[in-house]
Amino acid sequence: MVDPQNINTGFADVHAPAETIEALKSLTTLSLLRPDAFKYGVLAKDRLPGLLLYGPPGTGKTLLAKAVAKESKATVLEVSGASIYDKWVGEGEKNVRAVFSLAKKLSPCVVFIDEADAIFGSRSQAGNRSTHRETINQFLREWDGLTEHSVFMMVASNRPFDLDDAVLRRLPRRLLVDLPTAKDRESILGIHLKNEALDESVSLHKLAEQTPLYSGSDLKNLAVAAALACVREENDLTEANKDVKEFKLPEKRTLSQQHFDKALAEISASISEDMGSLKAIRKFDERFGDRKGRRKKASYGFGASDGAEDEDAARVRKSTSSPPPP
Numbered sequence: 001m002v003d004p005q006n007i008n009t010g011f012a013d014v015h016a017p018a019e020t021i022e023a024l025k026s027l028t029t030l031s032l033l034r035p036d037a038f039k040y041g042v043l044a045k046d047r048l049p050g051l052l053l054y055g056p057p058g059t060g061k062t063l064l065a066k067a068v069a070k071e072s073k074a075t076v077l078e079v080s081g082a083s084i085y086d087k088w089v090g091e092g093e094k095n096v097r098a099v100f101s102l103a104k105k106l107s108p109c110v111v112f113i114d115e116a117d118a119i120f121g122s123r124s125q126a127g128n129r130s131t132h133r134e135t136i137n138q139f140l141r142e143w144d145g146l147t148e149h150s151v152f153m154m155v156a157s158n159r160p161f162d163l164d165d166a167v168l169r170r171l172p173r174r175l176l177v178d179l180p181t182a183k184d185r186e187s188i189l190g191i192h193l194k195n196e197a198l199d200e201s202v203s204l205h206k207l208a209e210q211t212p213l214y215s216g217s218d219l220k221n222l223a224v225a226a227a228l229a230c231v232r233e234e235n236d237l238t239e240a241n242k243d244v245k246e247f248k249l250p251e252k253r254t255l256s257q258q259h260f261d262k263a264l265a266e267i268s269a270s271i272s273e274d275m276g277s278l279k280a281i282r283k284f285d286e287r288f289g290d291r292k293g294r295r296k297k298a299s300y301g302f303g304a305s306d307g308a309e310d311e312d313a314a315r316v317r318k319s320t321s322s323p324p325p326p
Helices: 018-033 041-045 061-072 091-105 130-144 165-169 182-192 204-209 216-240 257-266 270-288
Strands: 050-054 075-079 109-113 151-157 173-176
Touching: 018 050, 018 061, 018 151, 018 173, 050 061, 050 270, 061 075, 061 109, 061 151, 075 091, 091 109, 091 130, 091 151, 130 165, 173 270, 182 204, 182 216, 216 257
Parallel strands: 050 151, 050 173, 075 109, 109 151
Antiparallel strands: none
């Protein structure tokens, strides 16, 4: 459980397109801030039961969920598969009831389920035990009983195509949190390196072009690796000049392109290790996304076409379609 006062991440701290922020505000924050406005008229009849954030790993889905909670002053109740499933029959359902009971008491509350495919994997998949089916059934019953409470369900998944159809029907709005474009990558690098000194050999624009398919998390790791390369170099200089009385390191390190070259050799795009999953996410998005078949086809990633990024591709797309019935 996370108190909103202890959350440091707001919408201003998350690098996401303006349309993404506005979509999240209208879909989630308003219903938590103004529950009275959703008790009559068309909003009462068409209450949004939940929101799905989906996309490749490391693209900021968890940060966006925390930003929603902070902006709406709602408590965050984070739920994982480990906190739900139990080796004893029937304990999973008890844990689910406990989660929703607590969420109602903490209202306004955001119930955030990360890596939701671990909990909400399709009941029709071979190998899923009866306890898994019963746990999902209990989730659905409790979920449907939230009509009178300011509790919002936010579900995040790197594998939306594995989610149970009944769960997807309760998530009529879906936001694709995509890999950043080159322009976004340049901005993200600028955020992570804003307190670092860069020499004239470093071009964030060039670094952005050198990092296709890198997620926001990958770019953070790249910046950290470059800074560590500089620190190691400074340590080597200190050791080499230990007998030089007047030798002194600069007060603040300066990162050069050489440090980033070393970082690029160490840090690769994590999604490149699972291109099959990336293509499956794209297929899911094309089937249920708001633009459906009108997007340009890409060979790799969401912004790639013939090896180059399609900068016009939306990073976050709203979806109102529902999956076919099971």
